[in-house]
Amino acid sequence: GAVVSQHPSWVICKSGTSVKIECRSLDFQATTMFWYRQFPKQSLMLMATSNEGSKATYEQGVEKDKFLINHASLTLSTLTVTSAHPEDSSFYICSATRGQVNTEAFFGQGTRLTVV
Amino acid sequence: AQRVTQPEKLLSVFKGAPVELKCNYSYSGSPELFWYVQYSRQRLQLLLRHISRESIKGFTADLNKGETSFHLKKPFAQEEDSAMYYCALTGGYNKLIFGAGTRLAVHP
Numbered sequence: 001g002a003v004v005s006q007h008p009s010w011v012i013c014k015s016g017t018s019v020k021i022e023c024r025s026l027d028f029q030a031t032t033m034f035w036y037r038q039f040p041k042q043s044l045m046l047m048a049t050s051n052e053g054s055k056a057t058y059e060q061g062v063e064k065d066k067f068l069i070n071h072a073s074l075t076l077s078t079l080t081v082t083s084a085h086p087e088d089s090s091f092y093i094c095s096a097t098r099g100q101v102n103t104e105a106f107f108g109q110g111t112r113l114t115v116v
Numbered sequence: 117a118q119r120v121t122q123p124e125k126l127l128s129v130f131k132g133a134p135v136e137l138k139c140n141y142s143y144s145g146s147p148e149l150f151w152y153v154q155y156s157r158q159r160l161q162l163l164l165r166h167i168s169r170e171s172i173k174g175f176t177a178d179l180n181k182g183e184t185s186f187h188l189k190k191p192f193a194q195e196e197d198s199a200m201y202y203c204a205l206t207g208g209y210n211k212l213i214f215g216a217g218t219r220l221a222v223h224p
Contacts, residue, residue: 032210043202043216044160093160097210105212107160 002028004096006108013084013115021079021111023094029074030096034105035067038091050077084115118143120203120215128221129193137188137218139177139203147205149179149186150212154200163188163201173197193222 003026013019023033032051036044048069050056056069066088068080077096081088091112095105119142129135141147151163164172166179166186177188186203203215 034211044212044214046211046213049211095160095212099210103210104162104165105210109159 002096002098002106004030004094004106004108006092006094006111008111009109010112011114013113015085015115016083018080018082019084019113021081021092021094021113023077023079023096023108025075025096025106028096028098030077031074031099032097033071033077034095034097035069035077035079036093036095038093038110040091044093047079081113084113086115089113089115118147118205118213120205120213122201122203122215122218124218125216126219126221128223130223131195132192135188135190135193135197135220135222137201137203137220139186139188139215141184141186141203141205143184143205149177150204150206151175151177151186151188152202152204152214154202156199160202193220195222195224198222 005024007022035047037047038044046059047062048056048058050069050071052071052074058064071077091110093110094108097103097105121140123138149166152160153163154160175190177186179186198221200217200219202217204212206212
């Protein structure tokens with residue numbers, strides 16, 4: 001099966017600093033990667049869609065300058081939370097797909113970010 | 117607007133009882149519908165998709181376009197079915213829109 005790995009699994013950072021989260025597809029090339037945010041006991045909210053070599057497409061209400069997404073290769077996408085604040089504390093999840101249209105999404109294990 | 121509605125936050129049943137997790141959707145075109153499951157301490161994974169028309173772990177789901185529903189059913193629940201279930205749709209380019217999720221608790 002296809003495996004998606006996120007790193008780190010959890011991170012604690014100080015308010016005002018930036019944090020980078022990596023999402024890798026380990027055994028396949030991901031045409032598209034997605035970033036989600038999940039608050040406690042709530043559903044996954046799509047933040048942005050990332051295609052290799054092009055700018056990410058952000059969902060309405062998601063700050064582009066706050067959540068920087070880079071998709072430098074077909075196996076790696078990164079999410080950088082810039083100038084993090086306590087309200088950015090959340091569970092961030094990435095997913096990746098292999099094909100172009102309506103194919104199965106494979107999810108990472110998620111990253112728990114705590115900003116203190 | 118694209119939307120997935122799962123009206124029940126929690127569904128609690130006894131082992132062997134039938135289960136139906138409800139899902140309704142709103143989409144202007146022809147979406148593809150999915151059920152994803154998240155077991156305790158595990159990542160989200162695909163359970164089934166409407167185009168496959170298959171039964172996975174005894175679960176089935178039929179797309180009803182007239183009622184815009186995609187309810188998940190299983191005739192006899194097992195304790196290992198206890199998990200968080202998310203209904204989701206994608207209208208293209210693999211962008212998944214999730215419902216709020218329903219926690220299924222199967223008691224012995």
